[in-house]
Amino acid sequence: MLKEEDEMVTPGEVLGNSTDIKPGKGAYLSRDTNTVYASITGHRSINPPSSESP
Secondary structure, eight states, X not given: OOOGGGOEEOTTOEEEETTTOOOOTTEEEETTTTEEEXXXXXXXXXXXXXXXXX
């Protein structure tokens, strides 16, 4: 089984729901469905918020 960071994603692929993740570089949010999609081909990467985040 691949770790999330090893998973390759392509444009238009669903990355998750906006209640769970926020789009960053290479991703965008569809406000109609509150879904985050990949906008480029690459490896999926999830970065937890820093401990200094509110």
